[in-house]
Amino acid sequence: MRHRSDLDASPPVHREMGDSLDRSVFHKSLPVLAARVPSPKAGILLKSEALKRCIIDLPKIKSVLSDPTGAKDTRLVLFRVAQEGTVADLPHEARQFLHGQSADLITHSVDLDYDYWTADEILHAVLPEELCDEAPSGFAITGHIAHINLNDEYLPYKHLIGQVVLDKNKVVRTVVNKLNSIDAKFRFFKMELLAGDPDYLVEHHESNCRFVFDFTRVYWNSRLHTEHDRLVQLFQPEDVVADVFAGVGPFAVPAAKKGCAVLANDLNPDSYLYLKKNIDLNRVSDLVRPFCEDGRDFLKSIMQRAAQQPFPPYKDPKELKSRSRHAPPPAKTPTSRTESPPRKRISHFVMNLPDSAIEFLDAFRGILSGGDPERNLSGIYDVMPMVHCHCFTRELEPDKAAKDIRARVEEKLGYKFTDDDEVSLHLVRSVAPNKEMYCISFRLPRAVVYA
Ligand SMILES: C[S@@+](CC[C@H](N)C(=O)[O-])C[C@H]1O[C@@H](n2cnc3c(N)ncnc32)[C@H](O)[C@@H]1O
Structure with a gap:
């Protein structure tokens, strides 16, 4: 890739490296036309209309330098002209101006090395030409780990690519290639180390929360950040949220930070371990209860459990603060009228297991029915919870996708939505050329829970 300049600052081409990066071959000396002027005049040259388009504009290269001879009272102003000591390429106006300023024109050598070029530029210089167009310098970052998804044709160069990505990104300490296989049960990616430390324990920041986890043992996808935020924004601080497939807590922890009470579940023992760590780390242990159960068992009993062991009422932190500043706390009376119950x-169920969450929806059938008065929660459920269920579809047209998803949801719920039902669909992201991820949100029909 050439810079926007007459100078050719592209790296030297070395396609013979194979899979092992040799940084030492990346050297280039660019002979650049420069004006040596008394120091106070350097600013005049930079501001002059006549030289406006002639000053060097290479990334990371300064246009004014101290004089390499060591003279303290002179500076070099560099031009974007590669001629050796001739002013021929400068426009007439520019030449006249420089003459008027008694500038001494010389050739200055700008030395570039491996550190100068971007990952993209280096990869274009070392990969076989036919692989350059799609060169994989893009990657996702989780904590200190950069993960790339290399296509088969790049595999012979995977360590070289990994090393360049590592060198060129300060926050990255480990570069991995995501392998195509995904753990069938717990959805985490299998990966291979390409470069850097074999350290997979990451600390990742999202939505002002800290998450720690072992990236080789649990599911995490930084691309879901906006989806995590979107749902958390739908929740009111007073809400109770049940996260059926919680992972290490990217919905649960931020929801608790805004005041929600959260029942967070994940069947993967490692996810459960890190979920608990993240609850502690973010100081929300009074608001998040972690579970390690199968989603179906969790769903079947969680409404009862939430009713039997309620969370304390929501307290606005601002109110608490101003109360403690301005007045003594009110006397504690259990029947205090101002206290919320x-x-x-449960106001929201989150079900982010797109591959199969819909399959779990039949667990809602009849969960509030039965003669047992203990199970009768009708007094509590004057408003039914919203269910946010993630799923995949191969239908790319929105209308067809909606039809496909609704049909599968209705089949599992054993209930056909009517125009009176609250149902909406949100496109989360395209996961592959012919695969979309959606979130269907609907209010749980009474006919289903009392079936
Ligand atoms: C796609 S991940 C989503 C994690 C998290 N909610 C997020 O947004 O990053 C699905 C999670 O469901 C968990 N899981 C898979 N099968 C499960 C099951 N039968 N019951 C409960 N959790 C399950 C996996 O361990 C994984 O952490």
Whole structure:
């Protein structure tokens, strides 16, 4: 890739390296036309209309330098002209101006090395030409780990690519290639080390929360950041949220940070371990209860459990602060009228297991029915919870996707939505050329839970 300049600052081409990076071959000396002027005049040259388009504009290269001879009272102003000591390429106006300023024109050598060029530029210089167009300098970052998804044709160069990505990105300490296989049960990616430390324990920041986890043992996808934020924004601080497939807590922890009470579940023992760590790390242990159960068992009993062991009422932190600043705390009376009741009712279910979450929806059938008065939660569930269920579809047209997803959801719920039902669909992202991820949100129909 050439810079926007007459100078050719592209790296030297070395396609013979194979899979092992040799940084030492990346050297280039660019002979650049420069004006040596008394120091106070350097600013005049930079501001002059006549030289406006002639000053060097290479990334990371300064246009004014101290004089390499060591003279303290002179400076070099570099031009974007590669001629050896001739002013021929400068426009007439520029030449006249320089003459008027008694500038001494010389050739200055700008030395570039491996550190100068971007990852993209280096890869274009070392990969076989036919692989350059799609050169994989793009990657996702989780904590200190950069993960690339290399196509088969790049595999012979995978360590070289990994090393360049590592060298060129300060926050990256480890570069991995995501392998095509994904753990069938717990959805985490299998990966191979390309460059850097074999350290997979990451600390990642999202939505003002800290998450730690072992990237080789649990599911994490930084591309879901906006989806995590979107759902958390739908929740009110007073809400109780049940996260059925919680992972290490990217919905649960931020929701708790805004005041929600959260029942967070994940069947993967490693996810559960890091979920608990993240709850502690973010100081939300009074608001998040972690579970390690199969999603179906969790769904079947969680409404009862939330009612039997309610969360304390939501307290606005601002109110608490101003109360403690301005007045003594009110006398504690259990029947105090101003106090909201404990939180027993789940307002939202989050079901982010797109591959199969829909399959779990039949667990909602009849969960509030039965003669047992203990199970009768109708007094609590005056408003039914919203369910946010993630799923994949191969239908790319929005209308067809909606039809496909609704049909599968209706089949599992054993219920056909009517125009009176609250149902909406949100396109989360395209995961592959012919695969979209959606989130269907609907209010749980009474007919289903009392079936
Ligand atoms: C796609 S990940 C989503 C994690 C997290 N909610 C997020 O947004 O990053 C799905 C999670 O469901 C968990 N999981 C898979 N099968 C499960 C099951 N039968 N019951 C409960 N959790 C399950 C996996 O361990 C994984 O952490």
